Amino acid sequence: MLCAAIGTAAAAPGPTCTQALLEELGWRIVDAPVATPVIHGGPVCTRATLPLAQQAGDLRVQVPQAWTADQRAEWLTGLFDDPATRCAYMFKLGQATRRAATQLQDNPGYRFSALQLGWIGFGARGAQAQGWQRFRSFGRGYQPAGANSAALQHFYDGRVRSECGVGRQVAQLATQRELYGDAAFDAEFSPGELSIGTFLTLHDTDSILLGRHAGAFLADGKAVxxxxxxxxxxxxxxxxxxHVFDKRYLDDINNQAENFVVVDVSTAAAEALRVHGGFAHYDTINRQIWALAQRMPGPGPRRFERLLIERDPVWRNGLPAEQKPLLAELDALLDDPFYQGFVIYVHPRGIRPVRYHIARLLDRNPRTPFAFELGLHNLHTTLYRRWIDARIRQCDSPSAAPPHHN
Structure with a gap:
């Protein structure tokens, strides 16, 4: 029996299922006396919410009323490849991301472990008792041992330890769980596709994040x-x-980097990123922030966190007079909409704007500035098509098993 390729439906979906899913994503589809379809997708990705996109007139399409059902079905299927449809899907993806990140953040039992203690630790109960099975030593590789959703649930309410790279992977996989719902998530993905561990380990697995089943990646490191x-x-x-400088400038090796998933981006932050062309501008600002902090020596743990994030009046008023103008410059730089409105999830720090992390890293590794980078991802390619195909398949034949993905 031939197996369907990743992201390719085995058969053309039925017209009712296709239209229903497009309308769920936000499209308003009407029959009209036109010779060819009239599409107004609009700048959907710039909108704050789907209702606001629809109110602005986005996601409207007129289909020729003279078309046959087959013509209509074939054309509507192609609408899944329209950029506006992908952006409409991103509203659902964003909601799923926020649900996943909030659940992970709110579990006091999900803690951080330093690299030298192993990448993942399941405590005295062990991995099997919490739904995972090991396939690499020293906590470097695990995959679900039973139901996928049950395995991830243990990161929501169990006692697990990992470093922040695994925390990022778990957040990405938990987002897919929230997007699909438990039953569909359990049916759609094999255990190997949900592998967690070191990033190098994932490349040798069926991981949907970085392994053999990841498919096409978007490489946009500086978010241009x-x-x-x-x-x-x-x-x-x-x-x-x-960190920008090499490792000899690190004082805290466990904070050499912070892995994240993006949870939310404000209107002002998005506009600032658009105007400045991505992250490179803010890497330069990070360097300025670091240089100013270098001119503000002083004692105390979490000093810059207290000064810049908590804005503790005791700490701020206690600064030497010559440092107060420098503090004002730091405040002004960190008041940029990007630093305030670009919100990320980092294990175990939870959901916070990036300004918090930049200030925190001034305390942890004061001898190097830091830079922002987007990782390789397939959210808008392989994983988008997997979700579309799964939803259509479920609608066309609710009892049908998902295809194997080789």
């Missing part, structure tokens, strides 16, 4: 393309905040 698409294109994307 994503910034032009708009705010919704960022949400759910993985990335990292990484």
């Amino acid at each position: 393309k994503t910034a032009q698409l708009g705010r919704q294109a960022f949400v759910g994307a993985p990335g990292f905040i990484e």
Whole structure:
């Protein structure tokens, strides 16, 4: 029996299922006395919400009323490849990301472990008792041992430890769980596709994030393309905040980088990124922030966190007079809409704007500035098509099993 390729439906979906899913994503489809379809997708990715996109006139299409059912079905299927449809899907992806990140953040039992303690630890109960089975030593590789949803649930309410790279992977996989719902998530993905561990480990697995089943990636490290698409294109994307100077300038090796998924982007932050063409501008600002902090020596743990994030009046008033103008410059730089409105999830820090992380890293690794980077991801390619195909398949034949993905 031939197996369907990733992202390819085995047969053309029925017209009712196709239209129903497009309308669920936000399209308003009407029959009209036109010779060819009239599409107004609109700048959907720039909108704050789907209702606002619809109110602005986005996601409207007129289909020739003279078309046969087959003509209509074939054309509507192609609408899944329209950029506006992908952006409409990103609203659902964003909601799923926020649900997943909130659940992970709110679990006090999901804690951080330093790299030297192993990448993942399941405590005294062990991995099997919490739904995972090991396939690499030293906590470097696990996959679900039973139901996929049950395995991820243990990161929501169990006692697990991992470093922040695995935290990012778990957030990405939990987002897919929230997007599909448990039953469909369990049916759609094989255990190997949900592997977690070191990033190098994932390349040798069927991982849907970085392995053999990941398919086509978007490589946009400095977010040049994503910034032009708009705010919704960022949400759910993985990335990292990484030290600029080499490792000999690190004082805290466990904070050499912070892996994240993007949870939300404000209107002002998205506009700032668009105007400045992505992250490179803010890497320069990070360097300025770091240089100013270098001119503000002083004692105390979490000093810059207290000064810049908590804005503790005792700490701020206690600064030497010559440092207060420098503090004002730092405040002004971190008041940029990007630093305030680009919100990320980092394990175990939870959901916070990037300004928090930049200030925190001034305390942890004061001898190097840090830079922003988006990771390789397939949210808008392979994973988008997997979700579309799964939804159509479920609608056309609710009892049908998902295809194998080789």
